[in-house]
Amino acid sequence: MPADLLTCTTAAPPPAWTPDTFAPAILNWFAQHGRHDLPWQPPTTPYRVWVSEIMLQQTQVAVVTPYFTRFVTQFPTLAALASAPLDAVLQQWSGLGYYARARHLHRAAQLVVKQHCGELPTTLEQLTALPGIGRSTAGAILSLAYGQRQAILDGNVKRVLTRCFTVTGWPGEPAVTAHLWTLADQLTPSAATVAAYTQAIMDLGATCCTRAKPDCAHCPLAPRCQALALGQVADYPAPRPRRDLPxxxxxxxxxxxxxxxxxxxxxxxxxxxxxxxxxxxxxxxxxxxxxxxxxxxxxxxxxxxxxxxxxxxxxxxxxxxxxxxxxxxxxxxxxxxxxxxxxxxxxxxxxxxxxxxxxxxxxxxxxxxxxxx
Ligand code: SF4
CATH class of the missing domain: 3.90.79.10 (Nucleoside Triphosphate Pyrophosphohydrolase)
Structure with a gap:
């Protein structure tokens, strides 16, 4: 990447990425630099994707990895999870925090057994009707495990998009979230490459476009990243408005x-x-x-x-x-x-x-x- 892209602050920014160019740039990078040996891949089953996605909410891969391995050893299938006592599930979750995630996972497994014959459903509507599965988690399950063209918008993706397209406002604001979903959907490629793309954009946010010290020099999006071109990477995403906690x-x-x-x-x-x-x-x-x-x-x-x-x-x-x-x-x-x-x-x-x-x-x-x- 030309050195002036890292320092440019006054020239007009380059044209932004388009749906035609965004995914190919990330997929090329992913082939070389993505993470291909995470414990939940392979085998990429809907159950393993689901468990990993729930554990990865607000938690980094390095922390999740040993928990995931122990969890799927103890509960190798959705049916095993559904029939386990909640105490045993919470015990496996102990130390991972945000325990509502474990309770919802357990409850949802029981509902899947009861309502869907033990198979995770294959539509966004049915998945998001289950406890603890939001739109992004459902999108990850459908794209990674079922190869459906569905967008995701987790914290990593929000960071990449807000920087790349200089999306202003705190991403937790409903209007900003809606705008980001529109962007995420437009940029998601066809079903043929959606599984790799979903993993790729999560990896890019986790390993390259990190919260602190993003590695723009090695980022495949750098040539058209609007925040980088304006010298404003540190301004995105906008922080949550400050409030004193009681x-x-x-x-x-x-x-x-x-x-x-x-x-x-x-x-x-x-x-x-x-x-x-x-x-x-x-x-x-x-x-x-x-x-x-x-x-x-x-x-x-x-x-x-x-x-x-x-x-x-x-x-x-x-x-x-x-x-x-x-x-x-x-x-x-x-x-x-x-x-x-x-x-x-x-x-x-x-x-x-x-x-x-x-x-x-x-x-x-x-x-x-x-x-x-
Ligand atoms: S160029 Fe930098 S800020 Fe822009 S997407 Fe890449 S890592 Fe993030």
Missing amino acids: VRAVQWLVLRSADTGAILLQQRPPSGIWGGLWTLPELPLEFDAAQWCLAHTASQPDHSVTLAPRRHTFTHFHLDIWPIVMTLNTVPTQFTAAAGQQWFSVDDCQTLGIPAPLRRLLAELSSITISGN
Whole structure:
């Protein structure tokens, strides 16, 4: 690529890519530089594409890869996933975050067995009617697994398109999203090459047109990339409008048995934050943890220590967690079943579906000695 393309800021930009030229440029690049050995390819089955696409939402390939491999080993088919208990699915998902994805995947598998004889449907309408499958995920399944001419618009594609065509406005705005879908659809090639193109544009966004430091010098779209020609790559895509997230603060009660080291966990309701996962008993910050312990276990904690607070950020709020570790000499059992609570050894905790902050806290606990324990 001529060096002046990297520095040009005043000359008129070159003509933009057209549907006739865009896909061939990316496909040529893909043949040489694309990723052809991802764990979900081959065999490229609808089920494997679906699982990988759900895992890849908001998560990078390097993180997803070991989870995907374990997941499809445990649940090799859609039928195996549908018949598994939700607990087992959440356990495989534990640490990957955004657990609603796992719940939706499981629920959708059950619906596919019930309504579509166990085969993922082959139309956009039927796919997007399933829990957790949006238009882009459906487009990826249909193009990658069924070879249908369908567009996708994941985060990588949005970044490539906003830069290449200087699309202004935050891509999360409905009008901007609609414009990007129109562009994505126009640029998608015919069925003959759609599967390779879908993988290619995702790869280009993930490995070349990256969020930070895009490698424009080696990008096949550089000769007609409008943002590059204008020297405005860093301005695209426009960031989400800033807003301060509210903060919620809670206590997490780590009740430990002095005898066995077992820890009391409780399972969350199936929907909502961390739905279906096992977590610690949680109290508002102003509540007295020792009182709670007395009221719920009929025992006074023998030792108690408050650990440093830690913050976990969700899309809509920050959760400030204050862990309190309390040791009980006697472990009552009669109250636990009724409240959906259960004592687990630390080793057993690691095999459950638990959220990432609890996993980190448990690792920390193993190195903490409470006086008298
Ligand atoms: S030239 Fe740079 S900004 Fe434009 S699409 Fe390629 S990597 Fe992205």
